[in-house]
Amino acid sequence: MTRKKDPISQTRGFLYGLAKLLGNISAIQNGTMGKRIARRAVGKATGKLLGKLFK
Template identity: 50%
Template sequence: MNLNKIKSMLSKSAKILGDVNAAKNDTLGKRIARRSAGKATNKLLRSLFKSRENILRLSPKKLYLN
């Protein structure tokens, strides 16, 4: 077993344990809402950074953004 598989198994089990803990504390709705908000934010930020990389690659004047 390599390190990536161990890491993914641990993170999946942590996610499941967090869901179980939220269900016990009656905060499962909040957990689901926060997780979906985090995924949406991640998707937005990822698209912003990808578009910035494309601008840098396609620029004829070798524009560097800091």
């Protein structure tokens, strides 16, 4: 049986997703999408590294 998310968590998840989408749109309009992709990749790699380090 899957656990049901509470409404606050669902709302927070929706808002974070919307913020991510709006950030992408803004980056496209400003011509900085490449920087955004690079920063997200670096952040993801750093998170994985730190996760392995402090496991």
